[in-house]
Amino acid sequence: MSTFPVEQIRADFPILGETIRNKPLVYLDNAASCQKPQAVIDSIVHTYSHEYANIHRGVHTLSVKATDKFEGAREKVRAFINAASTKEIIFVRGATEAINLVAQSYGKSQLQAGDEIVISAMEHHANIVPWQMLCQQIGAVLKVAPMNQQGELLFDEFEQLLNDKTKLVAITQMSNALGTINPVEKIIATAHARQIPVLLDGAQAIPHMVVDVQALDCDFYVFSGHKLYGPSGTGVLYGKQALLEAMPPYQGGGDMIRQVTFAKTEYAGLPHKFEAGTPAIAEIIGLGAAIDYVTAIGMDNIVAYEAELLDYATQQAEQIKGLNIIGQAAHKGGILSFTLDRIHPHDIGTMLDSLGIAIRAGHHCAMPVMDFYGVPATARASFAMYNTRQEIDVLMQGIKSLIEVFG
Ligand SMILES: Cc1ncc(COP(=O)(O)O)c(C=O)c1O
CATH class of the missing domain: 3.90.1150.10 (Aspartate Aminotransferase, domain 1)
Incomplete structure (x- = not known):
């Protein structure tokens, strides 16, 4: 027992x-969404009751407190997935937004007509549609690695799809419809042997598996806070620093700039370059509380x-x-x-x-x-x-x- x-x-x-x-x-x-422990609910109530202000802007005490807590949550996420640096942790609204960010920023800047993106037959729409949109925009081609009746990826067929034109593999770590856990270590090693970067959709895996992005050596990892006992409206894009540095911003606006004139804008460094506008402040802090909660259980x-x-x-x-x-x-x-x-x-x-x-x-x-x-x-x-x-x-x-x- x-x-x-x-x-x-x-x-x-x-x-x-x-x-x-x-x-x-x-x-x-x-698998659709997890319920929230009192610690997460309390964290949100506490932020709004005692420590709420906009972040990164104010010199006043509350803004500094809120900023510290928000950036503290980034460090908690970093440690939770063992990223090398908080520069690699981008806060977004969820896995969906993270994949769209990679498609529109990485995809549009690094891929061109005729290039291929490989996904699998068991993907959530969030890991299909953003790539279809990108393919339509730039003339790239989406390839789908098949699965068997048990719902397992056919690895040999997957490998055969990889060629000189393949510029990205985007695959789920765990299927939401079937529960299948994919052999992502093998997938990443196989793709990397051909210099192909790999995005892992960790939306389902993150509450159920130990995730170490450095050990996995994935290039991008995405997940949603609400499936990890945290608030909805929160999510994370992990990307290797060198890749993120080379990518253009996804959205423009406040918080993602260093200097703006009407002639030109100089962007902020990582991670803020990808975080335009006021984020879900109390909720991201709540995501940090959720990570503390699951970490304490182990x-x-x-x-x-x-x-x-x-x-x-x-x-x-x-x-x-x-x-x-x-x-x-x-x-x-x-x-x-x-x-x-x-x-x-x-x-x-x-x-x-x-x-x-x-x-x-x-x-x-x-x-x-x-x-x-x-x-x-x-x-x-x-x-x-x-x-x-x-x-x-x-x-x-x-x-x-x-x-x-x-x-
Ligand atoms: C495997 C997988 N990927 C992506 C998503 C999208 O997550 P969200 O709707 O939180 O952005 C889900 C949500 O069910 C999912 O299960």
């Missing part, structure tokens, strides 16, 4: 005490506990006749995507909601994955460190009762 202090952790998340339709909430939609402990949860859920699901698991990669994170014979995923979602169980039903912003499996949608239960085996039992019981009534 795990010694993971899950009940203690649950007590830190006030929303987990809610009832939905007179039933205790069973929150299993963590990512290694979280990884081990969530692996137990996924194993348990998979074993239970496999025993249910008429339940089809979508995504059976050998290396998976805490996501159970499934369909039920004769019951539409949206009906599964609605009916489970009547039992207090929150899952996601839909295409999960991964329509090509749905096309691959020939389904319009799946039901998806996704786990976080505060979920329990008892909650999985409630889910499985709910699914069995649906099958009995409607299946």
Whole structure:
């Protein structure tokens, strides 16, 4: 039995005490967004109650305090992903904005017509559409590495796609629709052997894995704060300093400049060059609190506990006749995507909601994955460190009762 202090952790998340339709909430939609611990909520309340002002501009005490806290959060992110410098940590609104930034800044300045960008068949729309837009703008070509029926990347096919024209690989570390964890170390080594930089979409991986960008040697890493128990509207782009230095700003405005005249503008250095305008100050500070929170629990402990949860859920699901698991990669994170014979995923979602169980039903912003499996949608239960085996039992019981009534 795990010694993971899950009940203690649950007590830190006030929303987990809610009832939905007179039933205790069973929150299993963590891949969409995670709930927030009291420490994060308190951090936001504290900032707005005691330490709020605009950052980087004022000489007054509150502005200095807010700036220190904001920059302190940058250092927390740096340490959390083991980046070499805070210059490499760019605050954005989320993984989506980070990928758009790389596409529009790196992509537009470094790629040209005929160049190729390689993604995989299991990407979230956020790691497809920005590249399609770039390709339309500059005449580059998007290549898609295929996967097998288990939802695993076909590595040889991926490797065969790489050639002299390939200028970027952009791939998810963990699929939101399938749970697949990709062999990113091998992908990066293979791409680097051909001098191809790699962007990792860490939106799903960051709350479930230990991430060390220097050990990975990825060139860009993106994630969203709201999936890491932090506030929505926060996200991070990590980029190797030399790459970021060479990239033009993504947006223009306040905070990203050193000197402005009507004749010309001199840009600020890293990381501020990419942070135009007033950011989500209290929320970014709250993201720092979320990182403190998970760090205190220990990512290694979280990884081990969530692996137990996924194993348990998979074993239970496999025993249910008429339940089809979508995504059976050998290396998976805490996501159970499934369909039920004769019951539409949206009906599964609605009916489970009547039992207090929150899952996601839909295409999960991964329509090509749905096309691959020939389904319009799946039901998806996704786990976080505060979920329990008892909650999985409630889910499985709910699914069995649906099958009995409607299946
Ligand atoms: C794998 C993956 N990439 C990117 C995103 C986009 O994240 P956001 O909507 O927070 O920008 C998500 C969100 O679900 C995701 O799961």
